[in-house]
Amino acid sequence: MSERRRLGTLPLALSTVQIERLMRLGRAVIETEAQAVAALAERVDDSFALACRYMLACEGRIVVLGMGKSGHIGSKIAATLASTGSPAFFVHPGEASHGDLGMITARDVVLAISNSGETEELLTILPVLKRLGVPLIALTGRADSTLARSADVHLDVSVTTEACPLGLAPTASTTAALAMGDALAIALLEQRGFTAEDFARSHPGGRLGRRLLLHVADVMHQGERVPAVPSGTTVLKALEEMSRKGLGMTAVLAADGGLLGVFTDGDLRRALDRGVEVRHTPVDAVMTSPCVTIRSGALAIEAVQLMEMRAINGLLVVDSAGRLVGALNMHDLLRASVV
Structure with a gap:
């Protein structure tokens, strides 16, 4: 069906004023999230470097944890780390309490994401992580939270305001967490001397993999x-x-x-x-x-x-x-x- 036909079947007609308001709200969201990410630059400090040191010294895997929207961000961060030379995988904190915690070993490093720093499912497994002696890196929006205070390294990903006009849906906060995760992955990539050929080997099915691996x-x-x-x-x-x-x-x-x-x-x-x-x-x-x-x-x-x-x-x-x-x-x- 053509774009014209699809639009022609819409039951709701919008006025010029309404259309302009939609575009204005869209731009406001992007501007809010851009400001949240820009504010992170000043927080790439000694704590960031220490987090990188833990990850570089990791003899096992970087295990990323997060619930809800933070879990979706964590899954993407784990995928980015894994594809750029830092072996990583995502574990759902709720499932961790029911057996998946066995996936984490003393050779690993845990990267936990929670905007509030009080996510119940994460706090439940903290004692087990402590007994394992696993280095814990926390990305939270509250430095005084339980998760932040329990971590070996805390990275501040707080935002002034969410892009959601209700201040409820995680928007700017999840974008900030994702950007900090990308910053960690790329910093590690550079330090490891990871090359385009290395990237291609982990993406053999993609166009880059074919260009760099196919003879x-x-x-x-x-x-x-x-x-x-x-x-x-x-x-x-x-x-x-x-x-x-x-x-x-x-x-x-x-x-x-x-x-x-x-x-x-x-x-x-x-x-x-x-x-x-x-x-x-x-x-x-x-x-x-x-x-x-x-x-x-x-x-x-x-x-x-x-x-x-x-x-x-x-x-x-x-x-x-x-x-x-x-x-x-x-x-x-x-x-x-x-x-």
Whole structure:
């Protein structure tokens, strides 16, 4: 259904004044939350550095705890930590009291999130955490709260006001907690020397993972699927090989199997423009030589960049000795989602 039809079925018509009020409220929420996040910068202090030290020294996992909206924020923080080189997972405090507390070991560090610092489910498991001797880092909006006073490190994520006009729904406070969690994750990432390649290894299914992990050998055509003709083959026979393999090109090989050049769709068009007789002319007379090649061990993204730089749509793949081992074109890279 089109956007116009969906809007046309709405039962409620809004006046210009009402529409402007909606937009004004939306902007006010964003401004309130932006101010809450900006205020955190001054609180990145010695306590923040100490929290990072605990996490860097952690021999187990960073266990993130939080109830309600804080739990949703905690789950996201745990995911960010895990994907940036700091192994972490989220545990629901309510479930922790019914068996999941066994997931936390003395080798771990606990990051607990509670705006009030008095969340009952978190306070219930504090004695157990203390007996384990697990370092506790608390993100709260109240430095005098039970959770803050019980923690080894307290990070202040308090806000002046919630973005909710009723002052009830967690909005600015959850945004502030999320920003502080991101600050911790990125600080740890930098200290650990975490690289784009490391990130890709934990995201093999994503576009970045494919760009940084996928090699030419993973996507190229090999064996009988590689278009190739011997030197001296006529242009017509070379064209037949190109049609059979469907890559828009064919390699031209010497008697010993060495690569002499490549014959492409472009070479064919140029030959026809010159009136070349395709039935009798050897392909060697119209092929491109030397030709652009790439190693099988190169990253697939390097093949994309090489094709773009040389304005070509296909590449022959060679080994370290320059022997033909494969072929690929831009369609192969598109199918692999590298492009």
